[in-house]
Amino acid sequence: MKIFAVNGSPNTKKGMTHILMETFLEGAREAGAEVETVFLQKKKIQYCIGCYKCWVTTPGVCVHKDDMPELLEKLRGADYLVIGTPLYVDGMTAQTKTFLDRMIPLSDPHFEFVDGHYRHPRRYGENPPGVVLVSVCGFYERDNFGGLIDHMERMCRNMQSRFVGAVVRPSSYIFTLEEILAEPIKEIKEAARRAGRELIEKGTLSPQVLDDVARDYLPKKAFLGGSNDFWDRCIKAGKFLNL
Ligand SMILES: Cc1cc2nc3c(=O)[nH]c(=O)nc-3n(C[C@H](O)[C@H](O)[C@H](O)COP(=O)(O)O)c2cc1C
Numbered sequence: 001m002k003i004f005a006v007n008g009s010p011n012t013k014k015g016m017t018h019i020l021m022e023t024f025l026e027g028a029r030e031a032g033a034e035v036e037t038v039f040l041q042k043k044k045i046q047y048c049i050g051c052y053k054c055w056v057t058t059p060g061v062c063v064h065k066d067d068m069p070e071l072l073e074k075l076r077g078a079d080y081l082v083i084g085t086p087l088y089v090d091g092m093t094a095q096t097k098t099f100l101d102r103m104i105p106l107s108d109p110h111f112e113f114v115d116g117h118y119r120h121p122r123r124y125g126e127n128p129p130g131v132v133l134v135s136v137c138g139f140y141e142r143d144n145f146g147g148l149i150d151h152m153e154r155m156c157r158n159m160q161s162r163f164v165g166a167v168v169r170p171s172s173y174i175f176t177l178e179e180i181l182a183e184p185i186k187e188i189k190e191a192a193r194r195a196g197r198e199l200i201e202k203g204t205l206s207p208q209v210l211d212d213v214a215r216d217y218l219p220k221k222a223f224l225g226g227s228n229d230f231w232d233r234c235i236k237a238g239k240f241l242n243l
Contacts, residue, residue: 001200003028004078004129005037006071008085008096012039014242016136016172020213021084023189024134024167027196036074040095043067047098054105060123061105068102075103080164080199081129083152086172087137090147100155107159119158128161132199136172140223142214144170165205167195168214171223173230176241184217191215 005025009017025035044066054062062068075081085096092100107120122128133152137144145168156163169188174181191212195205218226234240 001028001033001079002077003033003035003080003082004074005035005082005084006040006096006099007037008040008083008093008099010041010093010095011086011243012041015086016169016175017084017086017134019175019189020136020167020169020172020192021082021134023192024132024196025082027193027198028200029196030193031197031200033080033196033200038071038074040099043071045071045095045098045102048101048104052109055107055109062102064102068099071099072103072106075129076106076124076126078129080132081161082132082134084134085148087135087139087144087148090144091151092135092148103159114160117157119160122160128159130162130164130203131156132164132205133166133168135166136169138170138172140171140216140220142168142170164199164203165210167192167205167210170214171217171227173227174217181217188213188215188217 003025005021007017007021009015012018021037025037029035045068046064046066049063051063054060083096085092088094091097106123108123110121111118112121131152133149135145135148145166149166152166153163174185174188178185191209195209195213198205198209
């Protein structure tokens with residue numbers, strides 16, 4: 001099984017997205033997957049300018065000369081696309097969205113009517129990869145991911161991909177509190193690793209494993225004091241974590 005993983009966090013390897021995603025992918029590797037990860041921040045990917053040249057002038061080929069064709073090739077050879085993004089303004093990062101917009105050459109402009117919806121057929125014959133979302137956010141509640149998950153589900157329906165599930169972790173900065181929260185961090189990471197294994201062994205992500213990754217590790221009330229204290233320490237230090 002081949003996984004093509006794109007990490008859309010501007011903080012690349014220093015981000016919480018990387019911690020969650022890498023742990024998930026470790027599990028997938030343990031189960032035999034071949035994984036390739038790309039940090040979108042490090043790639044040259046220009047905005048889609050909506051010219052439709054990739055549909056009508058040079059079918060399948062975008063006007064931009066950048067890193068995207070190489071990424072589309074990797075995507076086309078994958079069984080799964082793992083999209084890693086932190087939650088930014090209740091959605092995905094600009095890096096992630098720009099990458100997804102630039103997937104449009106893979107669609108054919110004509111319409112077809114499937115399951116009560118019009119959509120574009122895929123340009124090429126191969127099966128589209130199944131999609132997994134891996135995301136982190138700063139707020140406490142898991143429901144903050146609702147809009148992003150809905151977006152992914154709709155995108156997959158339109159791209160004729162299977163949306164396998166969302167591995168999400170609210171209160172992402174728990175990962176920086178190893179000294180005081182070693183045990184819950186270990187459990188969350190073990191759940192993320194298990195999720196990666198499940199993906200490869202069963203082709204699904206169980207509700208239980210997703211709950212275990214997202215689970216509360218401290219009472220809701222304690223989040224307030226703990227988080228404000230965290231930010232006060234950052235302000236005092238004049239820097240955010242190791243960034
Ligand atoms: C511009 C910006 C917007 C954000 N928007 C949200 C948000 O809507 N909800 C939320 O819970 N966290 C939000 N966050 C917090 C990030 O999701 C959180 O810091 C996450 O850990 C960032 O991922 P990274 O560690 O990989 O950089 C935002 C952060 C930034 C910088």
